[in-house]
Amino acid sequence: MSKVIVFCEHTGGAVRRASLESIGAAASAGAEVVAVLWGPGASDAAASATGASKAVCLTGGDAYSADAVAAAVADVVRAEGAKGFLAAATYRGKDLSPRVAAHLDVTPFTDCIEFTAEGDSFRVRRPWLAGKALATLTSEGDVLCATTRLNVFAPADAGAPGETAEHAVSAEPKARVTALEGKGDAKLDVKEAPVVISGGRGLQEPENIKNVEDLAAAIGDAAGGASRALVDLGWRPHGEQVGQTGKTVSPQLYVAVAISGAIQHLAGMRTSGVIVAINKDADAPIFKVADYGIVGDAFEVLPALTEAIKGAKANA
Amino acid sequence: MNIVACVKRVPTTEAVAQPTADGKGLDTSGLQYMISFYDEIAVEEAVKTKEALGAGEVTVLTLGPKGGTKEIRECLAKGGDKAVVLTDEEWHLRDARSTAKALVAQLTSMGADLVFMGRVATDRDNAAVGPMVATYLGWPCITDVIGLELAADKGTAKVETEEGVETVEFSLPAVITCQKGLNEPRYAGLKGIMAAKKKPLEEVAPDATANQAQVVEVALPPARKEGRIVGEGVDAVPALIEALQNEAKVL
Numbered sequence: 001m002s003k004v005i006v007f008c009e010h011t012g013g014a015v016r017r018a019s020l021e022s023i024g025a026a027a028s029a030g031a032e033v034v035a036v037l038w039g040p041g042a043s044d045a046a047a048s049a050t051g052a053s054k055a056v057c058l059t060g061g062d063a064y065s066a067d068a069v070a071a072a073v074a075d076v077v078r079a080e081g082a083k084g085f086l087a088a089a090t091y092r093g094k095d096l097s098p099r100v101a102a103h104l105d106v107t108p109f110t111d112c113i114e115f116t117a118e119g120d121s122f123r124v125r126r127p128w129l130a131g132k133a134l135a136t137l138t139s140e141g142d143v144l145c146a147t148t149r150l151n152v153f154a155p156a157d158a159g160a161p162g163e164t165a166e167h168a169v170s171a172e173p174k175a176r177v178t179a180l181e182g183k184g185d186a187k188l189d190v191k192e193a194p195v196v197i198s199g200g201r202g203l204q205e206p207e208n209i210k211n212v213e214d215l216a217a218a219i220g221d222a223a224g225g226a227s228r229a230l231v232d233l234g235w236r237p238h239g240e241q242v243g244q245t246g247k248t249v250s251p252q253l254y255v256a257v258a259i260s261g262a263i264q265h266l267a268g269m270r271t272s273g274v275i276v277a278i279n280k281d282a283d284a285p286i287f288k289v290a291d292y293g294i295v296g297d298a299f300e301v302l303p304a305l306t307e308a309i310k311g312a313k314a315n316a
Numbered sequence: 317m318n319i320v321a322c323v324k325r326v327p328t329t330e331a332v333a334q335p336t337a338d339g340k341g342l343d344t345s346g347l348q349y350m351i352s353f354y355d356e357i358a359v360e361e362a363v364k365t366k367e368a369l370g371a372g373e374v375t376v377l378t379l380g381p382k383g384g385t386k387e388i389r390e391c392l393a394k395g396g397d398k399a400v401v402l403t404d405e406e407w408h409l410r411d412a413r414s415t416a417k418a419l420v421a422q423l424t425s426m427g428a429d430l431v432f433m434g435r436v437a438t439d440r441d442n443a444a445v446g447p448m449v450a451t452y453l454g455w456p457c458i459t460d461v462i463g464l465e466l467a468a469d470k471g472t473a474k475v476e477t478e479e480g481v482e483t484v485e486f487s488l489p490a491v492i493t494c495q496k497g498l499n500e501p502r503y504a505g506l507k508g509i510m511a512a513k514k515k516p517l518e519e520v521a522p523d524a525t526a527n528q529a530q531v532v533e534v535a536l537p538p539a540r541k542e543g544r545i546v547g548e549g550v551d552a553v554p555a556l557i558e559a560l561q562n563e564a565k566v567l
């Protein structure tokens with residue numbers, strides 16, 4: 001059985017859902033998983049790396065250094081004789097994986113949506129041109145390094161690691177994280193949220209974004225997204241932009257409000273589970289990818305939808 | 317300071333994907349090209365850095381086709397001093413490692429001090445070449461940078477993660493990958509366009525490391541199930557709730 005090292009991010013004493021999905025991807029490909037965790041609280045969080053047979057905690061260095069941690073992770077990959085390395089396609093994972101790959105002198109694969117066994121190595125499927133095409137790839141490298149797209153793989157249905165070990169981060173850090181200015185309101189990120197409600201230029205005034213936020217609050221577990229038009233207008237931060245030059249999202253439910261559905265926007269959301277579009281123009285291209293559409297004025301439909309959802313939840 | 321902006325020629329964002337007949341690649345006929353969106357931000361940051369220093373030179377570096385100089389001249393019109401083209405007609409088929417190795421060889425031979433790249437090239441969406449180049453060079457790399465301050469031998473960058481905005485301190489030389497918000501790329505004025513015609517553009521045969529990535533198949537994503545308009549205006553809301561609850565089961 002091939003071994004896969006999975007870099008596990010953790011917060012509040014537990015491994016993040018996105019990393020559990022990476023473990024799930026490796027486990028479903030029949031691999032034995034070794035979880036690697038860095039940072040304060042790693043040894044407590046290791047117990048929640050379900051699906052891994054072993055956890056390795058990286059010690060030393062109190063400030064995160066991507067270059068130093070990547071060197072240590074590559075050491076673990078070599079020491080374990082692993083054939084694969086996975087991380088979630090989060091900021092950290094995407095930043096780390098190519099560095100680990102360079103240490104191992106292999107080419108990395110970003111944002112994979114499938115991960116299966118191929119001999120003693122692996123085969124991946126990943127988007128090209130922001131998902132306009134899907135490529136199935138294998139690697140001639142010794143280790144297959146990849147990041148897994150969020151909300152695509154299921155966490156492994158298995159127990160906690162039976163064994164834990166430590167490995168020191170020994171390389172001299174060249175870059176270090178010295179401060180974090182948190183989001184404060186603990187808002188969900190569009191990439192992680194199970195529900196995304198996005199607004200477009202048809203909202204007409206920045207105040208009207210409130211309608212979108214109210215709907216998100218009524219549904220719960222929802223993040224607000226935006227078309228590039230809204231971001232360019234400066235009404236929403238770039239971190240919320242969905243599309244080819246923003247974030248690619250695959251939530252269970254995506255609601256596009258007053259968004260026309262330009263090809264660059266569709267590239268960022270067309271793999272969502274269920275797509276709902278609300279647009280006053282019945283010919284808007286967004287309806288071509290929508291499972292359910294309402295043709296109508298967002299200013300009338302949104303408040304009614306928000307109330308109806310509150311009502312439905314109260315009855316549930 | 318020897319400042320380099322790495323740019324890639326990619327299909328425009330309007331491009332429609334069409335797998336080739338053998339199902340192993342994408343049809344390139346009829347594609348229009350542009351400099352990858354984030355690489356324009358890299359060029360701007362390189363030029364701004366030089367302007368702030370009041371000294372130094374900005375080289376625009378690309379691994380690309382011989383015939384792709386129109387886009388490279390545009391980068392020179394926006395303030396690059398000279399260009400180096402690592403000529404390869406199959407630049408778009410290289411995997412991230414092969415591309416990174418070619419760039420590393422050139423950056424080493426030209427003695428680069430500071431390298432700006434895009435966050436991701438919008439063709440293969442690898443977001444990998446920057447951190448790989450830095451790792452091969454033994455340099456720090458800060459990815460997706462939205463704010464940057466540089467001193468003589470070190471710098472401070474701001475990056476946006478899922479958790480918030482992080483501050484990263486690093487030593488120079490370094491690779492910086494640029495995210496939207498770092499700057500607003502300038503337009504090339506007529507003067508810039510004229511000046512660009514006279515700027516040096518050197519063609520170099522690149523390091524040819526073979527690909528490790530092997531394409532098994534390239535396909536279009538499965539078509540989405542035919543959807544439906546549940547109705548018009550406020551009256552359609554109950555039907556939508558019903559569909560989301562009982563059909564799609566997402567509420």
Ligand SMILES: Cc1cc2nc3c(=O)[nH]c(=O)nc-3n(C[C@H](O)[C@H](O)[C@H](O)COP(=O)(O)OP(=O)(O)OC[C@H]3O[C@@H](n4cnc5c(N)ncnc54)[C@H](O)[C@@H]3O)c2cc1C
Nearest residue numbers: 200201202227228229243244245246258259260265280298
């Ligand atoms: C290089 C490049 C990269 C790009 N990257 C991205 C990207 O990452 N993400 C992205 O989103 N775009 C991107 N774009 C831009 C894209 O081409 C579109 O311009 C953009 O998506 C349009 O945003 P929109 O749908 O909000 O606005 P519009 O296209 O103006 O659409 C507004 C919609 O609102 C509807 N509407 C108006 N009033 C109402 C109302 N009262 N109620 C209901 N509906 C109403 C209209 O019918 C219309 O369909 C990119 C473009 C380029 C060139």
Ligand SMILES: Nc1ncnc2c1ncn2[C@@H]1O[C@H](COP(=O)(O)O)[C@@H](O)[C@H]1O
Nearest residue numbers: 322323379433434436437442443444445
């Ligand atoms: N062929 C290339 N020539 C020059 N720079 C490149 C090339 N490919 C990638 N890069 C640089 O690396 C960045 C990230 O590319 P990628 O890893 O392919 O997403 C790009 O934004 C460019 O700055």
